[in-house]
Amino acid sequence: MSDFSILATDGKARRGALTTAHGVVNTPAFMPVGTAGTVKAMLPESVKATGAEILLGNTYHLMLRPGAERVAHFGGLHKFMNWPGPILTDSGGFQVMSLASLRKITEEGVAFRSHIDGAKIMLTPERSIEIQHLLDADITMCFDECTAFPATPEQAAHSMRLSMRWAERSRKAFQARPGYHLFGIVQGGIYRELREESAKTLTGIGFEGYAIGGLAIGEGQQEMFRVLDFTPDFLPLDRPRYLMGVGRPEDIVGAVARGIDMFDCVMPTRSGRTGLAFTRRGELNMRNARHTDDTGPIDPECSCPACRNYSRGYFHHLIKAKEMLGPMLLTWHNLHYYQELMQGLRAAIAAGTLDAFVADFHAQRAESESDRSAD
Template identity: 65%
Template sequence: MAWVAEARQGQARAGWLHTAHGTVPTPTFMPVGTKATVKAMTADAVRATGAGVVLGNTYHLMLRPGAERVAALGGLHKVMDWPGPILTDSGGFQVMSLGALRKLDEDGVTFRSHIDGSPHRLTPESSTAIQHDLDADITMAFDECPALPAPKAVLEASMERSMRWAARSRKAFKARPGYGQFGIVQGGTDRELRLRSIKALVAIGFEGYAIGGLAVGEPQAEMFATLDYTAPALPEDKPRYLMGVGTPDDMLGAVMRGVDMFDCVMPSRAGRTARAYTERGALNLRNARFKDDPRPLSPYEPSPLNRYSRAYLHHLFRTDEILGPMLLTWHNLAYYQRLMRLIRAHVVAGDLEGFAAFLRAQWALGDWGRAEWDGRPDELRF
């Protein structure tokens, strides 16, 4: 696996991620398919949005259907009908969030399944082996992700353990052409701990580097401040992945600070709860103001749903029809992919700063009411 730069503007980068199952332009947003499916979407629909990489999760897939079963069925690509690249989370975040159901020690984590209470254990070695069985193009090192806020002593102990686990994960990783493993930077929002974490990971050596432990409730300004010193300290010739982010504005700001890859459940989860992301901000399709609205969902931009009226989408959610979440998830994921393509194009063109200001102005402008919109141009273009 390799990442090749194409263009830079300030800290922002455009490049190409080459993997065993295809090449993906970056920056890129990766839809989350935790249990070998992007909820409410077929694989064909995910492909149609323009997505290049999808995610699976070690914790959930080891419990059901089981990594050995997935391997016997031909691997995750075949099982979920996704021929492109797949990244698998290590399961560390999910296990750490189990609270009383898990016990942490230096070797790994013992936990009880949230499904049936059965006992299990994950270590850096077993997490890496499971991801190998799943046939992930990108394997994540097993790490500890502490809850924030936390005292520096807690963050330091957690970060140091994660670095020891990163070394063990790397030793267990089976190198193959086109496959890679990412180390995960930890340290909360403490500059000294983050930089120490980077130094340790670079000394181990990975095909890419992820920034973990952010987007866990801290203000956006705090996340951006952490990225300001974290991303530039990472190797220039390796991909950078900000885990669990996020909103369109979060991703825009992170790209401008040097991040290449993102994942988040937000667009698909929002789609299931009637929230649509658009070029004019987010809309709640359950709102009564849409019940007689004949306009397409997003008259300001292309959308796979623009043949449906807002009134129809409102009706689907008010009557709890399953088609509503399916359609809105499709729209949201398509919007995220289009946003990434536009951001990338403006990095290559060298005018990202101006385009970022335009995007934020459009989001702030909001959705025009019917009377206002009927007398205005469909879209103000950058």
């Protein structure tokens, strides 16, 4: 029996619930990124207060520092970072491709040098799954190669088929336990035939959930949506679908309407650290001088502590003065905004009013287009 239940649908969009060993995740869901065992600038209690139910941890960074075996010594990542809820860990493949130096890809896996100390490391599907097991991840991701963009059909096919062979090895290495799930990752670049082949291979192997990888890496929103118009249709209806590394609010809204259930992105936290605030009416750059004497909140409709208790003028001062409180509060606000967006999407799907929700989302942002341009 699947631990994923679909509670309502509206078009292709789904309102669901995924049961894990450490709690239930209501979908559509956004996962704040806790790369190195922490959501930057946030206490775990603060992350929970935003409404987040699940976090993402990073296999590559945690295997290098402090080490998966050390995290296991402390009782797993939940106890190590004081997050009692569900955790999804990525496989490490993307970071190996984007951060590591002198990497060499073979059938066995990827040999590379650590970006921290230059140590030689071999990461295989079996070792990736072992690391995620040591971290005690509720959701483990298959080890894969994130196909570069742009890629020719031949390059995308070669990369995808290697990932499919690694997926089968990941499945065999995974230790099945109640409440713990292994997700396969659909690759294939921007090519429909390759995405379909990848999905068929993965569903043939059998996974508790399916991710769509290799998007939001430079192809642009229009092309990403084109791929999402068909790829989710290749996947089982009764399993969760996770779009990796996405994204901006408008990306999430569009992807939910196309049948995606789960998301992660560094956007809200990274933006908070650089002075950018997400609001219902677009983004605000709190560095801009126009906020200097503004006594109003970042978003008058937001109930987060940053909006309840502080003015735009104060945030402008904090960012300009490089006070750490500014990034802390802006990160809290951004994560709160993302979680409110997900709550709104879930409610709209349940009520059968998603089209109206999406139209209102875009209308609010369009109203402030001139303000965003000035920002």
